[in-house]
Amino acid sequence: MRFEAEAKRALDTATARGADYADVRFGAVHDEHVEVRNGVVSGFADSESFGFSVRVLRGGAWGFASSADISDAEIDRVAAKAVEVADASAKVKGRGISLAPAGKFVDTYRTPFEIDPATVPLEDRVRYLLDVEKEVRAAKGVTVGKASIDVWRNDKTFASTEGSLIEQTILQCGSAVHALAVGNGDAQDRTFPGTCGLYQTGGYEIVRKAKLLENARRIGEEAVALLTADQCPTGDMDVVLSSDQVSLQIHESIGHALELDRVMGWEANFSGTSFATLDKLGTFRYGNDLVNVVCDMTCPLALATHGYDDEGTPARSVDLIRHGVLVGYMAGRDTAHVANVPVGGVVRSEYWGRLPMIRIGNVNLEPGNVPEEQLIGDVRSGIYMESNRSWSIDDKRLNFQFGCEIGYEIKDGKKTRMLKNPTYAGMTPAFWGACDAIGDAKSWVAWGTPNCGKGEPMQTARSSQGSSPARFRGIQVGVGYGD
Amino acid sequence: MAIDTTSGPDAIASVLSGVIAASNVDETEVIFSRSEAALTRYTRNEIHENVIEGDASLSIRAVVGKRVGVASTSRLDDRAIADTLARAASIARLSPEDPMFPGLPEGGPEPRTLAGAYDAATASASPDDRAAAVGRIAATMQHHQLHAAGFVASRCDAIAIANSKGTRRYFESTDASVNIKAIGDDSSGYAEGFARSLEQLDFDALAAIAAKKVLDGRDPEPLGPGAYTVILEPPAFREFLGYLSWAGFGAQSLDDGSSFLAGRIGDHVMGKNVTIRDDFAHPLSPGIPIDFEGMARTSVPIIEAGVAKGVVYDSYYAHKLGHANTGHALPAPNSIGPLPLNIIVEPGSYSTAELVRSVEHGVLVSRTWYIRLVDQKKMLITGMTRDGVFLIEHGVITRGLKNMRFNESIIEALGRCELASELVRSENMVLPAVRIDGFHFTSATTF
Numbered sequence: 006m007r008f009e010a011e012a013k014r015a016l017d018t019a020t021a022r023g024a025d026y027a028d029v030r031f032g033a034v035h036d037e038h039v040e041v042r043n044g045v046v047s048g049f050a051d052s053e054s055f056g057f058s059v060r061v062l063r064g065g066a067w068g069f070a071s072s073a074d075i076s077d078a079e080i081d082r083v084a085a086k087a088v089e090v091a092d093a094s095a096k097v098k099g100r101g102i103s104l105a106p107a108g109k110f111v112d113t114y115r116t117p118f119e120i121d122p123a124t125v126p127l128e129d130r131v132r133y134l135l136d137v138e139k140e141v142r143a144a145k146g147v148t149v150g151k152a153s154i155d156v157w158r159n160d161k162t163f164a165s166t167e168g169s170l171i172e173q174t175i176l177q178c179g180s181a182v183h184a185l186a187v188g189n190g191d192a193q194d195r196t197f198p199g200t201c202g203l204y205q206t207g208g209y210e211i212v213r214k215a216k217l218l219e220n221a222r223r224i225g226e227e228a229v230a231l232l233t234a235d236q237c238p239t240g241d242m243d244v245v246l247s248s249d250q251v252s253l254q255i256h257e258s259i260g261h262a263l264e265l266d267r268v269m270g271w272e273a274n275f276s277g278t279s280f281a282t283l284d285k286l287g288t289f290r291y292g293n294d295l296v297n298v299v300c301d302m303t304c305p306l307a308l309a310t311h312g313y314d315d316e317g318t319p320a321r322s323v324d325l326i327r328h329g330v331l332v333g334y335m336a337g338r339d340t341a342h343v344a345n346v347p348v349g350g351v352v353r354s355e356y357w358g359r360l361p362m363i364r365i366g367n368v369n370l371e372p373g374n375v376p377e378e379q380l381i382g383d384v385r386s387g388i389y390m391e392s393n394r395s396w397s398i399d400d401k402r403l404n405f406q407f408g409c410e411i412g413y414e415i416k417d418g419k420k421t422r423m424l425k426n427p428t429y430a431g432m433t434p435a436f437w438g439a440c441d442a443i444g445d446a447k448s449w450v451a452w453g454t455p456n457c458g459k460g461e462p463m464q465t466a467r468s469s470q471g472s473s474p475a476r477f478r479g480i481q482v483g484v485g486y487g488d
Numbered sequence: 489m490a491i492d493t494t495s496g497p498d499a500i501a502s503v504l505s506g507v508i509a510a511s512n513v514d515e516t517e518v519i520f521s522r523s524e525a526a527l528t529r530y531t532r533n534e535i536h537e538n539v540i541e542g543d544a545s546l547s548i549r550a551v552v553g554k555r556v557g558v559a560s561t562s563r564l565d566d567r568a569i570a571d572t573l574a575r576a577a578s579i580a581r582l583s584p585e586d587p588m589f590p591g592l593p594e595g596g597p598e599p600r601t602l603a604g605a606y607d608a609a610t611a612s613a614s615p616d617d618r619a620a621a622v623g624r625i626a627a628t629m630q631h632h633q634l635h636a637a638g639f640v641a642s643r644c645d646a647i648a649i650a651n652s653k654g655t656r657r658y659f660e661s662t663d664a665s666v667n668i669k670a671i672g673d674d675s676s677g678y679a680e681g682f683a684r685s686l687e688q689l690d691f692d693a694l695a696a697i698a699a700k701k702v703l704d705g706r707d708p709e710p711l712g713p714g715a716y717t718v719i720l721e722p723p724a725f726r727e728f729l730g731y732l733s734w735a736g737f738g739a740q741s742l743d744d745g746s747s748f749l750a751g752r753i754g755d756h757v758m759g760k761n762v763t764i765r766d767d768f769a770h771p772l773s774p775g776i777p778i779d780f781e782g783m784a785r786t787s788v789p790i791i792e793a794g795v796a797k798g799v800v801y802d803s804y805y806a807h808k809l810g811h812a813n814t815g816h817a818l819p820a821p822n823s824i825g826p827l828p829l830n831i832i833v834e835p836g837s838y839s840t841a842e843l844v845r846s847v848e849h850g851v852l853v854s855r856t857w858y859i860r861l862v863d864q865k866k867m868l869i870t871g872m873t874r875d876g877v878f879l880i881e882h883g884v885i886t887r888g889l890k891n892m893r894f895n896e897s898i899i900e901a902l903g904r905c906e907l908a909s910e911l912v913r914s915e916n917m918v919l920p921a922v923r924i925d926g927f928h929f930t931s932a933t934t935f
Contacts, residue, residue, distance in 0.1 A: 040823050045586040048821035051575050052560040054545065066535065068615075072542040073562040074493060083542070090538045093615030097622045099534040128582045135584065149744050151823075187745035192865045270531045273637035274669035277857070280934075360539050395860040397893075399872045404893055404933035406870050408862050426863060430893075430931065461639050461667075462527050462541065484930060485862045485870055485895035 006113070006172045007031070008057070011080055012164035015059050018084035020166060024061035024091070026104065027084075028165040030315060031057040031075065032357025035160075039127070040153040041134040043142070048153070049131070056357045059087040060316075065101020066094035067339075071358035105341040105348050107317050109168040114312025116176040117305075118208030122156040125209045130154050137217045141184045144225030146232070148192075149185040152221070154178075154212055155204070155455070161315075161357065169317040177308060177467065178211040179204030179455060182221050184228035193231035193425060195224045195410055199249030200393040204453030204467070205306045227411055230423055237412050237427040239483030243387030244429055245380050245476045248444065250409055251370065252452035252470035253393045258433040259291075259298055260365035260470065261459075262402035263325050265334040265344055267363075276459045277400025280433065281331055283344055289331040292437025297371040298326040300335050302350040307367035307469035308453030314350040315361035323349040325368065329437070337363050355464040362460050367451065369471035373443030380442055380476045382418040388482055389413045389420055390427045398433075406430040406484050430484040439480060444473030491564040493522050493544045497648065497658035504650035507548065507569060513577045515551035515592045517651040519780065519819065520544075524611075524644050528618035531637040533626035535619060549820045550576035551592060554585040558821045590807035592781070594653035596815070599777035599784040600769055602661075607685035610662040611644040618642065621691045625668055628695035634702050636695070638667040642686050649782035657782040663774055664689055669875055670698035674935070675708055675888050677701020678855045678875035680723055682913045684774065701854060701876040705888030710932050711879065713892075717850035718927040719843055719880070724856040725833075725922050726914040727871070728898050729764070733828045735864050737766070737790050738816075739805035740825025748867050748899055749796050757796045758902040761836060764791040766800055766816070766828035772913040775830040778815070780822075785815040788828065794903075802826035833919035836907030840921045843908055845883035847923065851892075852878040852885060867898040872933070892929040901927065 008031035019027035033055050040048035057080070058071035068091025070083045134152040141150030157177040164170045181202025184195045196202070203215040246254065261267065262279045270278055281289065302320035304310055313319055316338055323346070325333045334344055337352040340363065354361040381389060395408035412427030413420040431439075451471040458465055489506045492499070504518045522544040529537040546569060547560035557579025561572040621640040629636045646660040664686040670677045679698040681689045720728070741747035749757065767787040768775025779785055781803055789797040801809070802817035805825055816826035844852065854876030862868045870893065877889040901924045908920035 038821070040821070042823055045588070046556070046583045047823040049556065049579050049583050050558040050560070050821045051579060052547075053572075054560075054562040056543070056562055067538060069537075069539040070542070071540070073544045074542075074564075086540055090540060090615045093528070093619040094535040094538040096616070096619045097530065097533070097535045097626055099532060102536075127579065131582060131584065148746070185744065185746060187750075190865065192746040270637060270671075271536055273531055273671065274639070274667055358541055358543055360537060362537075395862045395870065397858045397860045397870045397872065399891060399893070399933045400857050400874055401933070401935060403935075404872065404891075404931060406893060406895075406930075408860075428862065432933075461529055461537075462525060462539070462641075485868060 006162055006170060008162040009170065011075060012162060014077065015080050015084045016164060016166050018081050019059055019061050019088055022085050022088040024063050024088055026062040026166055027059060028163065028316060029057060029059050030161060030163050030357050032159060032161040034356050035158045037156040039130050039134060040151065041138045042151045043149055046131060054356060058358055059084045061087045061091050062102060063088055063091040064095040066091050066098050067102060068094060069360045102339050103342060104338045107167060107338055110313065110317060110319065111170045114173040116174060116206045118176055120209040122178060122209045137182055137221045140218060140221035141182060141225040143222050144229055146186055146188065146229035147184050147225040148187040150225065151183040152217060154180045163317050165317055171313045171317060173312050175311055176208060177204065177206050178209060179453060180212045180215045180217055182217045182224055184225040186228040186232050189232045191232050193228050195228040196392055197224045199452050200253055201455065204308050204455045205451060206308055206310045207306055231411060231425045234423040234425040236486060237388065237424040237483045241479050241481055243384045243478050244480045244482060245384060245387065245389045246474060247391035248448060248450050248472045248474045249452050250390055250393055251472040251475050253396055255368055255370055255470040255472055256365060256454055256468060257396055257398045258402055258405055260368040260468065263334050264363045265336040265340045268334060269340060269343060272459065275461050280401040280403050285331050286344060287332060290329055291326050291331045291434055292329045293440045294329045295373055295443055296326055296329045296437050296440055298368060299324050300349055300351060300366045300368050302366045304367040304369060304451060304471065307451040307471060308467045309366040309469050314352045315354050316352045318348045318350045318352065320350040323347060335363050335366060353466055355466060359464050364459065364466040365457060365468035367469040367471065372446040372449040372473045374445055375442045377444045377448040377474055380444055380474055381415055381420060384415045385417060387415040388424065388427060389415055403433050426486055428484045429480050429482045431480060436477060439477045440475055441478050442476040444475060448473040489566045489569050491520060493564065500648045501650065501656055501658065504648060507573060508650060508652050511573055513550045513552050513580060515652050517549040517592050519547045520648040522646050526618065526643065527639050527641040528622055529639040530622045533629055533635045535622055538615065546572060547819065548573050548576040550580040552580040554587060554589045555580045555583040556589060557583055588808045590803055592651045592653055593783050593803035593813060597784045599657065602769065602777055604684055605661040607662045609687060610642050610664050610685045613642040613686050617686065624691045625695045628692060628699055629670060632699045632703065634670050634672050634699055636668055636670045638669055641665045649778065651782060655782040657778045659776050659778060661776060666691060666694060668694055668698040670702045672702040672706060675702050675705035676875045677705060678723065705876055705878060708888035708890045710890045711892065713930050715926045715928050717847050717923065717925045719847065719852045719921055719923050721854050721921050722912050722914045722919055724853045725919055726917050727856045727859045729831050729833065729917055729919060731859060731861055731869055732867060732898050733831050735861060737799050738825045738827045739799050739801045739809060742799050743805065743809060746864055748865060749799060753796050753798060755796055756794050757899060758791055758794045759905055760794040761907060762791055762794050762902050763834035765789045765832050766830055767832045768830045770832050770918050772911060772918045773830045774916055779817040780819040781817040783813055783815040788814045800826045800828045829916055831917045835909045835911050835920045838906065838909060840908040840910060843906060843921065843923045844880060844885065847880040847883060850880045851889065852880055868895065869898060870895045890935060891933045893931045894928055895930045896928050
């Protein structure tokens with residue numbers, strides 16, 4: 006395997022310096038980004054990054070060090086430094102860290118794909134994006150059109166003193182089109198697909214199926230139309246959310262709330278804690294009976310899918326909410342014992358040089374049995390909202406306020422006039438308790454979130470929230486405008 | 489052409505010059521950056537995460553006529569650098585022309601030197617140094633029967649920039665920070681510190697401030713939604729300014745019309761007591777004297793006595809909009825345009841204590857959380873209070889409050905504000921506390 010000799014050297018050095026446990030990660034990250042803005046290529050970059058990190062446990066305390074220099078001398082220095090850091094940690098220590106068993110795995114994993122992005126010439130990507138963006142500005146009144154494609158490849162090798170040696174290649178692709186319209190004293194955005202594009206694991210087929218070109222002009226026209234659309238009304242009413250907005254709702258009010266390190270206070274000063282405390286496990290009513298949520302790190306296409314996480318735990322599916330009741334958390338080896346829950350393969354780092362931590366994986370709301378059109382058809386008076394525009398939630402993940410790019414009034418089961426600046430607000434359990442219908446499997450999409458921030462130093466992770474559109478009764482809308 | 493990451497500025501400059509000499513495109517820019525960032529994180533008075541992150545990278549911008557390509561690598565051997573140069577050139581040749589691209593910038597004034605930007609003791613601070621600081625914070629908390637979460641961090645960064653038009657720049661700096669969230673049964677408090685050197689941070693004093701907020705905030709009560717006079721302490725005010733500068737103080741948003749300043753340069757847009765500039769050289773600022781094109785950063789007046797004066801520019805937007813380059817480029821490729829990184833808000837005439845005394849019935853906010861832009865043109869934001877919210881009655885802080893959600897236009901708020909006289913650094917900004925009248929709280933949370 007690649008980096009096998011280097012990994013052994015790092016582990017041997019850490020062990021010789023007194024580490025009780027050590028794991029090492031060597032990585033080669035290759036990112037290609039092409040972005041077009043108003044007819045010119047505004048971003049065209051090819052970045053590669055190589056390096057390694059060493060994590061050690063000594064005396065019940067963690068130490069971590071990393072470097073971009075993969076030389077024997079640097080491997081020795083960094084491994085020794087990680088032990089030195091662990092010794093410093095032990096000077097301000099409580100009960101100490103204990104690890105759940107991980108098992109020993111010698112394995113390889115490759116993201117399945119249909120079209121190798123390397124076979125799609127860069128000039129083809131550029132030409133396609135220019136065509137897409139031109140189509141956005143074909144809508145009269147668009148101020149800025151943008152379109153982008155990302156191809157991310159991460160080759161990594163994990164090894165531990167417990168005997169695991171795992172090599173993985175994770176391939177992720179994504180694309181998006183965006184329109185900005187300015188006028189009438191206002192600025193309005195539309196994005197497609199979804200809130201930030203379609204980002205999934207796989208090859209270039211992910212870009213092809215996003216259908217940017219087919220939707221670009223509509224997106225532009227909607228951005229312009231929003232400038233003169235009526236303002237979203239204020240009050241309590243029924244709301245139908247598009248699947249990508251439900252995805253964002255899941256991410257913020259379920260995903261982050263059920264990261265076990267947050268529950269334990271490990272993120273207290275920054276990302277926050279969670280209202281979903283350990284005493285609630287197994288009994289707390291998180292939402293309506295029809296709300297079932299899993300974290301499935303094996304989910305096909307989902308952006309966080311892999312073979313193993315960054316501490317060598319195999320990917321698996323873990324129940325989080327079953328029939329509306331809190332039944333699980335996303336846990337890592339150093340936290341799982343606290344809640345007596347399984348490790349789910351969700352511990353990940355931004356890249357080879359960062360400390361792995363629990364990250365939202367593929368947190369999926371299981372589909373319901375309601376055809377998408379019926380979600381609206383069963384609403385006498387309400388609002389349909391699509392594609393997130395703003396998102397804010399308190400540091401225990403209770404009080405939230407979200408805004409969408411576009412809304413439509415629902416009258417007697419039909420979408421009617423367009424509404425701008427639609428917002429809605431609520432408290433997490435009450436909101437999920439008000440969910441009375443979830444779209445069926447036909448409308449379910451594994452929406453990727455490529456930019457989830459957490460940790461200090463802050464790391465960006467890629468998560469996924471699979472969801473269908475869903476309906477919520479009696480929700481506060483129009484918040485922030487006219488208060 | 490290989491780079492030894494421990495090299496000094498002359499050796500690095502020599503390698504960058506070699507890269508430029510080896511380049512076969514019209515113009516070449518090379519940026520080398522290296523960092524060692526250490527952070528000791530604690531919760532419940534214990535260290536639970538502790539890292540030293542080392543990184544280095546080389547980024548090459550190749551220009552062929554009006555075509556641009558960028559490639560970067562963290563491998564710094566001869567072959568990898570040559571490969572990266574070839575990739576950048578290849579991308580540039582594939583890229584369509586950008587008629588507005590002015591070429592790489594050249595000349596301009598010499599950057600100012602910054603005294604005290606580098607502290608050798610901070611650059612070599614050990615894990616034990618940071619653990620000792622955490623130990624002192626924990627001791628303060630234990631004395632008050634509280635616990636705390638936060639971090640102590642130190643770092644050293646170097647950047648070298650060279651281009652084929654003769655630019656050769658190098659800058660090395662250190663920075664240190666401490667973050668303390670003190671936690672009690674039903675209240676929390678916050679304090680933070682930032683400095684170029686670890687030695688300048690007073691861990692004991694900051695821990696005491698955070699602990700006092702917890703004790704003063706016990707048994708918090710809810711406050712109903714409505715418009716109140718608020719005092720935003722600097723960590724809270726900084727987040728407001730962050731959104732203002734990101735969405736409104738750069739040339740790109742001015743050009744596309746989405747900035748609230750578009751079409752309003754020269755107009756009164758805020759209160760006459762508000763003056764905001766971007767100034768890397770302020771003694772408290774963590775700024776660097778060059779931008780990411782190697783141009784000298786300049787001090788840019790953005791708001792003067794409430795009047796919109798201008799925004800920041802890089803070479804691209806300076807050329808496009810016929811304005812002087814202010815030296816605010818971000819690293820290429822950059823699709824969001826130039827941004828100010830060192831906002832300074834001029835102080836007011838009254839101390840923070842005097843501002844508190846001036847409030848008949850209002851709220852003091854220590855820190856905010858999860859602010860997001862709801863409406864860019866109006867600069868309407870929403871967010872939550874966090875880690876220390878207090879009721880002010882008849883000029884006196886009387887009790888803790890439960891956290892609340894706000895929805896507020898930053899621009900309108902700065903039209904009815906009074907700024908405090910004490911300036912502090914919060915992250916990369918230098919600013920005072922502020923009193924805002926008629927601040928809109930729209931809902932509460934349960935804690």
